[in-house]
Amino acid sequence: MKAKLKRLLPVLILLMGAGIWLSPALSQEYIERVADSGFTKQKRAGVPFFHDEHNEKAGVEDCYICHHVYTDGVIDPYDSSEGMECSECHLSEGDSDLSLARVYHLQCKGCHQEKKAGPVACAECHKEL
Ligand code: HEC
Ligand code: HEC
Ligand code: HEC
Ligand code: HEC
Structure with missing residues (x-):
């Protein structure tokens, strides 16, 4: 129940902020799942x-750590690709789905392994249908 409310909250905030409806891209504070097109x-x-909640808890302040250039x-620590999907650069021809998943795994799981914090098992990340 609590989790459900938490998931609804960004939707409510979206509904209330009329201006947000008009904005072309979703700003990052409302992102609640990775859904790369x-x-x-x-x-x-x-x-x-x-x-935002993840990055605050994880203590990752710099956008370029994930949204790199x-x-x-x-x-480059002075540039960032925020606002771009990873697939805009990481979709190569052929077995593209695989290489895209691979870079997500390298980045997400890689940091969790390095910091010994955060999920590393498949079902800990892949759990929402
Ligand atoms: C831990 C990694 C990580 C960090 C750090 C991070 N982001 Fe993101 N960000 C993501 C992921 C993953 C997505 C979702 C990509 C998708 O679903 O296509 C995303 C999406 C976004 C989007 C939406 C882009 C879109 O395609 O709709 C924006 C804007 C954004 N981030 C801005 C920022 C800013 C600004 C910072 C620094 C304050 C930041 N991010 C830090 C991982 C990160
Ligand atoms: C503006 C283009 C661009 C965007 C957007 C981008 N990357 Fe990259 N990424 C690169 C380039 C260039 C390299 C280095 C060359 C290479 O190894 O392909 C790289 C390398 C990587 C690597 C290291 C690959 C390896 O084999 O060691 C990972 C992991 C990675 N990116 C993950 C991501 C993730 C996850 C996102 C989205 C949050 C993302 N990238 C967004 C351009 C981009
Ligand atoms: C630069 C390091 C770093 C990157 C990159 C990173 N994480 Fe994390 N993540 C962490 C840390 C550290 C924690 C543990 C935070 C804590 O103390 O609870 C964490 C925790 C989590 C959790 C547990 C719940 C939560 O929000 O605290 C999930 C789920 C998660 N990460 C998913 C992801 C996904 C998906 C990606 C890739 C899009 C990702 N992480 C990329 C560092 C990172
Ligand atoms: C730290 C979090 C994390 C872990 C652990 C993880 N994944 Fe992923 N995986 C992701 C993210 C993020 C994506 C990109 C999802 C999206 O954009 O829809 C992804 C994408 C994928 C995809 C491509 C999209 C799809 O659903 O077909 C497959 C397949 C996949 N993962 C399988 C696995 C398997 C198998 C494991 C365990 C060996 C695993 N993942 C562990 C975060 C994780």
Whole structure:
């Protein structure tokens, strides 16, 4: 019940803020799941991800950590690709779904493993149908 309310809250806020209706892209504070349009079919349950809440808890302040831009082969700390989907850069021809999932796993799970915090098992992330 509590979880359900929590999920409804962003919707209510959206309904109240008329201006938000007109904005072309969803601002990040309302993101509650990863839903990259690069995946044409879903084999796994969806991945809940409360963007701002996650990043606050995880202590990740810099956008470029996830929304990176590479300059000369390295992540540029002065640039960021926020507002772009990962698939805008990580969808290569051929087995594209696989390479896109792979970079998500490398980034999400990679940090969780490194920090020894956050989910690393499939069903801990893929749990929402
Ligand atoms: C831990 C990784 C991470 C960090 C740090 C992060 N983001 Fe995100 N952000 C994501 C993911 C994942 C998505 C959803 C991508 C999708 O579903 O296509 C997203 C989506 C967004 C979107 C929506 C883009 C769209 O396609 O609708 C915006 C805007 C955004 N983030 C801005 C920011 C800003 C600003 C910061 C820094 C204050 C930030 N993000 C930090 C992971 C992160
Ligand atoms: C503006 C383009 C761009 C966007 C958007 C982007 N990336 Fe990247 N990413 C790159 C480039 C360029 C590289 C380095 C070259 C390479 O290895 O493909 C890279 C490398 C990576 C790597 C390392 C790959 C490896 O094999 O070591 C991961 C993981 C990754 N990106 C995940 C993500 C995730 C997750 C998102 C979305 C939150 C994202 N990227 C958004 C351009 C982008
Ligand atoms: C730069 C590091 C980093 C990245 C990248 C990252 N996480 Fe996390 N994540 C954490 C940490 C640290 C925690 C533990 C926070 C705490 O203490 O509860 C966490 C916790 C979580 C949790 C547990 C619930 C919560 O919100 O606290 C989920 C679910 C989660 N991460 C999903 C993701 C997903 C999905 C991605 C990729 C889109 C991702 N994370 C990328 C560091 C990261
Ligand atoms: C730390 C979180 C995390 C863990 C752990 C994780 N995934 Fe994912 N996975 C993601 C995210 C985020 C995406 C992108 C989801 C989207 O945009 O819909 C994804 C995408 C996928 C996709 C492509 C989309 C689909 O549903 O077909 C598959 C397949 C997948 N994961 C399988 C797995 C398997 C199997 C495991 C365990 C070995 C696993 N994942 C563990 C976060 C995770």
